[in-house]
Amino acid sequence: MCSPKVMHCVQERVQREGLPGMSRRSFLQLGAAGALGALAASLVKTGGVARANGKLKVIDLSHVFGTKIPTYLPDEKPKREDFVTVERDGFYIQRWIYTEHAGTHVDIPAHFIGDGKTVDEYPAELLVGPAVVIDISEKAEREADATLDMRDVEAWERKNGKIPEGAIVFMYSGWDARWDDPIAFRNADASDVQHYPGFDAETATFLIEERKVNGFGVDTLSLDFGASTTFDAHYAILGRGKFGVENVANLKQIMGKEAMVVVGLPRWEKGSGGPARVLALV
Amino acid sequence: MCSPKVMHCVQERVQREGLPGMSRRSFLQLGAAGALGALAASLVKTGGVARANGKLKVIDLSHVFGTKIPTYLPDEKPKREDFVTVERDGFYIQRWIYTEHAGTHVDIPAHFIGDGKTVDEYPAELLVGPAVVIDISEKAEREADATLDMRDVEAWERKNGKIPEGAIVFMYSGWDARWDDPIAFRNADASDVQHYPGFDAETATFLIEERKVNGFGVDTLSLDFGASTTFDAHYAILGRGKFGVENVANLKQIMGKEAMVVVGLPRWEKGSGGPARVLALV
Numbered sequence: 001m002c003s004p005k006v007m008h009c010v011q012e013r014v015q016r017e018g019l020p021g022m023s024r025r026s027f028l029q030l031g032a033a034g035a036l037g038a039l040a041a042s043l044v045k046t047g048g049v050a051r052a053n054g055k056l057k058v059i060d061l062s063h064v065f066g067t068k069i070p071t072y073l074p075d076e077k078p079k080r081e082d083f084v085t086v087e088r089d090g091f092y093i094q095r096w097i098y099t100e101h102a103g104t105h106v107d108i109p110a111h112f113i114g115d116g117k118t119v120d121e122y123p124a125e126l127l128v129g130p131a132v133v134i135d136i137s138e139k140a141e142r143e144a145d146a147t148l149d150m151r152d153v154e155a156w157e158r159k160n161g162k163i164p165e166g167a168i169v170f171m172y173s174g175w176d177a178r179w180d181d182p183i184a185f186r187n188a189d190a191s192d193v194q195h196y197p198g199f200d201a202e203t204a205t206f207l208i209e210e211r212k213v214n215g216f217g218v219d220t221l222s223l224d225f226g227a228s229t230t231f232d233a234h235y236a237i238l239g240r241g242k243f244g245v246e247n248v249a250n251l252k253q254i255m256g257k258e259a260m261v262v263v264g265l266p267r268w269e270k271g272s273g274g275p276a277r278v279l280a281l282v
Numbered sequence: 283m284c285s286p287k288v289m290h291c292v293q294e295r296v297q298r299e300g301l302p303g304m305s306r307r308s309f310l311q312l313g314a315a316g317a318l319g320a321l322a323a324s325l326v327k328t329g330g331v332a333r334a335n336g337k338l339k340v341i342d343l344s345h346v347f348g349t350k351i352p353t354y355l356p357d358e359k360p361k362r363e364d365f366v367t368v369e370r371d372g373f374y375i376q377r378w379i380y381t382e383h384a385g386t387h388v389d390i391p392a393h394f395i396g397d398g399k400t401v402d403e404y405p406a407e408l409l410v411g412p413a414v415v416i417d418i419s420e421k422a423e424r425e426a427d428a429t430l431d432m433r434d435v436e437a438w439e440r441k442n443g444k445i446p447e448g449a450i451v452f453m454y455s456g457w458d459a460r461w462d463d464p465i466a467f468r469n470a471d472a473s474d475v476q477h478y479p480g481f482d483a484e485t486a487t488f489l490i491e492e493r494k495v496n497g498f499g500v501d502t503l504s505l506d507f508g509a510s511t512t513f514d515a516h517y518a519i520l521g522r523g524k525f526g527v528e529n530v531a532n533l534k535q536i537m538g539k540e541a542m543v544v545v546g547l548p549r550w551e552k553g554s555g556g557p558a559r560v561l562a563l564v
Contacts (some may be wrong), residue, residue: 056407059406064549065548067551079465081552086394086396090395092392092393094382094553095381095548096379097377099375099376100378102546104549112368112374128340129339132417166465219369262563264546265559266344266385266386266557267345267347267386276551277547
């Protein structure tokens with residue numbers, strides 16, 4: 001699907017063509033530090049203090065982590081119980097019981113790779129980067145098992161410029177609209193094969209090797225498309241020491257905007273990943 | 283300890299005196315948006331792309347969330363077990379069992395207040411703000427049950443200017459150096475009364491009402507000093523709809539720097555708080 005020739009033609013095209021959207025392009029091409037500069041500049045342009053009471057706007061890319069959320073294995077829903085309550089004990093604490101890959105959560109190399117880094121060993125600086133949101137919602141509407149492939153990257157770069165080093169690249173498929181209906185979100189057929197979009201593995205490899213991105217995100221249950229049995233995107237991403245966020249919410253709200261994403265993944269000991277708060281600063 | 287007169291004398295003094303440290307003062311007085319602008323400007327000043335490969339520096343204010351960490355109730359340590367492993371199953375996932383107030387974690391109003399907001403209802407924008415780190419380590423060395431009081435706020439503002447709206451105010455007591463020794467961190471006496479520093483409740487109230495801060499953080503097990511039986515700081519903070527982060531790490535690394543803090547608290551359903559990743563962008 002993505003030959004080395006295709007990979008490089010994207011770069012060549014970007015170098016060759018003087019395309020529109022320069023403000024956004026320059027934002028992205030500067031990487032994280034430059035992006036923040038542009039972000040501050042845009043705050044000044046829009047009045048700064050006047051906008052959102054002088055505060056950065058924070059957009060929440062996270063779903064609530066609850067007991068009825070869609071999960072990859074339908075029986076593996078998180079459980080919670082009262083440990084103490086204000087009424088009985090004067091203060092309130094819950095106890096949680098759950099497996100790590102539920103809700104808006106991160107996959108870290110150790111999830112698939114025997115000697116891969118666990119969460120507590122994973123560098124914090126990789127969890128922050130400018131957001132690149134690639135929209136494949138039209139394709140996903142036609143074909144649930146669609147993948148974000150080189151044509152989508154190429155189309156995005158034609159419009160916005162080269163994906164910057166350190167970016168976190170998100171697939172927006174429109175799937176988060178199904179979140180409150182776990183059966184529709186999981187979208188399993190009569191044989192319990194799931195169907196939803198994901199990343200094409202060679203494209204993920206291109207983004208890591210040729211664009212030096214920090215990580216990935218999807219608005220579905222898996223970095224791979226639902227029917228995958230080989231988990232090629234997982235191996236491509238985690239095998240190269242990168243991370244992926246699954247069940248990301250509200251990507252439409254940052255699409256086309258200058259956003260810095262912070263993946264707030266608690267430092268789970270020996271974690272293969274785990275629940276996280278994903279926030280975008282715009 | 284903190285009369286209305288004391289509260290206002292701090293403001294008056296700041297207005298009256300033209301004190302040094304203007305760059306840092308202007309950073310802080312601009313609030314979050316301005317702070318980001320100053321942050322970007324400082325990146326430009328220091329070479330931007332040259333510094334940290336063109337990336338923001340990320341400082342991790344979080345401890346590892348593990349099974350042997352210090353906890354308020356010594357028997358309530360988090361538990362984890364393998365759910366599946368790469369060797370046996372082809373991929374690796376842990377199951378976690380824990381109560382919410384362990385590790386670097388957040389207290390949210392519902393922790394103490396019957397009708398207080400739970401984590402899933404709490405506004406994301408309050409979880410981001412410029413860091414103000416107030417050093418009480420000398421006092422804490424003399425007296426374990428020391429509190430961060432109005433004199434500390436006054437001293438900080440004399441040096442740095444008025445604490446900005448939307449700030450997250452951290453107490454640095456030096457206590458995180460004890461983290462790897464749970465007995466020393468908890469520092470309980472023969473009657474199992476704990477001894478470590480915390481916030482003075484009236485000072486916390488001043489910071490909320492007169493400085494409009496977003497939240498608080500401590501490098502100890504509790505917002506209150508260890509021997510407190512009335513939890514006045516908890517009531518002052520949570521009762522006013524604000525949050526507190528406990529067991530914060532590495533505050534010394536951001537002390538005196540321009541840092542934007544992101545409290546990555548997963549959206550725990552009906553949560554009274556919970557484990558979080560706290561990251562500072564400098």
